[in-house]
Amino acid sequence: MPGYEVLGEEEKKEILEVLETGVLFRYGFPTQRQGRYKVEAFEKAFAAFTGRKQALAVSSGSTALKVALAALGVGFGDEVITTGFTFVATWEAILEAGAVPVFTEIDDSLNLDPDDLARKITPRTRAVIPVHMLGAQARIQEIMEVASRHNLPVIEDTAQAAGGFLQGKALGSFGSIGTFSFDSVKTLTTGEGGMLIMDDPELYRRASEFHDHGHDHIGTDRGLEGRSFIGFNYRMMELQGALGLAQLRKLPDMISRQRMNKGRLKAALSVLKGVGFRHLPDPDGDTATFLAFFLPDAEKALAFKEMAGKAGVGLVYFLQNTWHYYRNWEHLLGQKTPCRNGWPYRAEGGRDLQYPPDALPKSDALMARTLVLPINIKMDETFFGKVEQLVAEANNKFF
Numbered sequence: 558m559p560g561y562e563v564l565g566e567e568e569k570k571e572i573l574e575v576l577e578t579g580v581l582f583r584y585g586f587p588t589q590r591q592g593r594y595k596v597e598a599f600e601k602a603f604a605a606f607t608g609r610k611q612a613l614a615v616s617s618g619s620t621a622l623k624v625a626l627a628a629l630g631v632g633f634g635d636e637v638i639t640t641g642f643t644f645v646a647t648w649e650a651i652l653e654a655g656a657v658p659v660f661t662e663i664d665d666s667l668n669l670d671p672d673d674l675a676r677k678i679t680p681r682t683r684a685v686i687p688v689h690m691l692g693a694q695a696r697i698q699e700i701m702e703v704a705s706r707h708n709l710p711v712i713e714d715t716a717q718a719a720g721g722f723l724q725g726k727a728l729g730s731f732g733s734i735g736t737f738s739f740d741s742v743k744t745l746t747t748g749e750g751g752m753l754i755m756d757d758p759e760l761y762r763r764a765s766e767f768h769d770h771g772h773d774h775i776g777t778d779r780g781l782e783g784r785s786f787i788g789f790n791y792r793m794m795e796l797q798g799a800l801g802l803a804q805l806r807k808l809p810d811m812i813s814r815q816r817m818n819k820g821r822l823k824a825a826l827s828v829l830k831g832v833g834f835r836h837l838p839d840p841d842g843d844t845a846t847f848l849a850f851f852l853p854d855a856e857k858a859l860a861f862k863e864m865a866g867k868a869g870v871g872l873v874y875f876l877q878n879t880w881h882y883y884r885n886w887e888h889l890l891g892q893k894t895p896c897r898n899g900w901p902y903r904a905e906g907g908r909d910l911q912y913p914p915d916a917l918p919k920s921d922a923l924m925a926r927t928l929v930l931p932i933n934i935k936m937d938e939t940f941f942g943k944v945e946q947l948v949a950e951a952n953n954k955f956f
């Protein structure tokens with residue numbers, strides 16, 4: 558999934574244009590910056606690319622989630638529903654907002670299960686955060702239906718799926734707000750960075766002000782005179798905006814190269830006995846950053862992973878990967894915190910957040926037989942050959 562594979566002259570040119578002016582801050586310095594507003598230009602281009610009216614660049618995909626929750630007014634005592642298969646940032650942002658993360662099962666798209674969402678809604682639910690994991694779509698239309706029946710805003714965590722679509726509509730543009738990450742391993746990268754997209758001008762004003770210490774952002778002006786609420790600093794800087802502009806132009810090509818590689822690898826794996834593939838609601842809109850497949854059981858999945866490792870084909874087994882799956886978040890499950898008073902798990906008034914390890918049995922069963930092959934923009938014949946040979950050997954050996 559990494560855009561760093563194709564960093565080149567285009568990025569250098571954009572970066573140099575910033576360095577020539579010496580203005581690294583996204584706001585102000587009108588004379589010195591010679592008309593160069595890289596972050597603003599990146600926002601405009603990203604909004605156009607995703608078909609939304611507004612885009613707000615921020616310092617990371619994690620802070621994009623935090624800003625989105627603040628813009629929607631989520632806070633202490635609220636519950637926010639998300640999926641048990643995501644990067645820790647999704648629920649960290651919910652805790653950061655003072656709210657309580659509630660986790661759903663995943664379905665065979667490996668994303669938030671809309672049926673479980675309906676079961677997990679309570680009178681305290683204030684928002685839903687589906688995640689388009691591993692570059693491809695959650696069942697976002699069904700999720701939107703459930704959420705709108707309960708009048709709940711949806712934040713689409715599209716950190717891993719910039720450039721993805723569902724039936725021609727950009728991922729991230731279905732909910733009230735879509736959030737993105739451009740960190741160093743994402744297809745579109747600015748090193749660190751993130752974006753929010755939305756249509757509602759009032760939501761945009763709230764997000765924009767919150768991400769800039771609460772300073773008034775009225776119309777196109779950034780006034781420093783008044784503040785309607787407190788905020789913090791989640792701003793993106795000009796060098797990141799410059800990188801983002803160059804990378805966004807390359808995104809369709811990066812994705813089409815990933816799709817070609819993924820197609821080759823899927824064809825090679827499809828002759829593995831007992832294999833099944835992750836459900837993609839719209840294969841044409843997949844960003845093709847990962848190829849996820851299922852084997853009949855955990856024993857076969859582990860045996861195949863080990864064999865693949867020896868053959869130089871690195872597979873991820875998320876049931877044991879400590880970053881992305883509920884069961885492995887030992888700090889959350891064990892109520893670990895730097896705060897001496899136990900926040901955010903405990904608070905005056907009896908709050909005591911408990912996350913039992915076996916809360917998501919359906920997801921555990923699916924994850925136990927799921928393997929994932931990361932797809933790069935640049936992959937060569939030698940690697941494709943390795944995978945073909947691996948599959949042939951595995952079919953002979955243990956299937």
Ligand SMILES: Cc1ncc(COP(=O)(O)O)c(C=O)c1O
Pocket residue numbers: 617618619620643644646647688714716717737738739740749750751
């Ligand atoms: C699903 C998901 N959400 C949020 C984030 C956080 O993004 P960042 O690393 O830019 O803070 C990530 C990063 O990998 C992610 O995968």
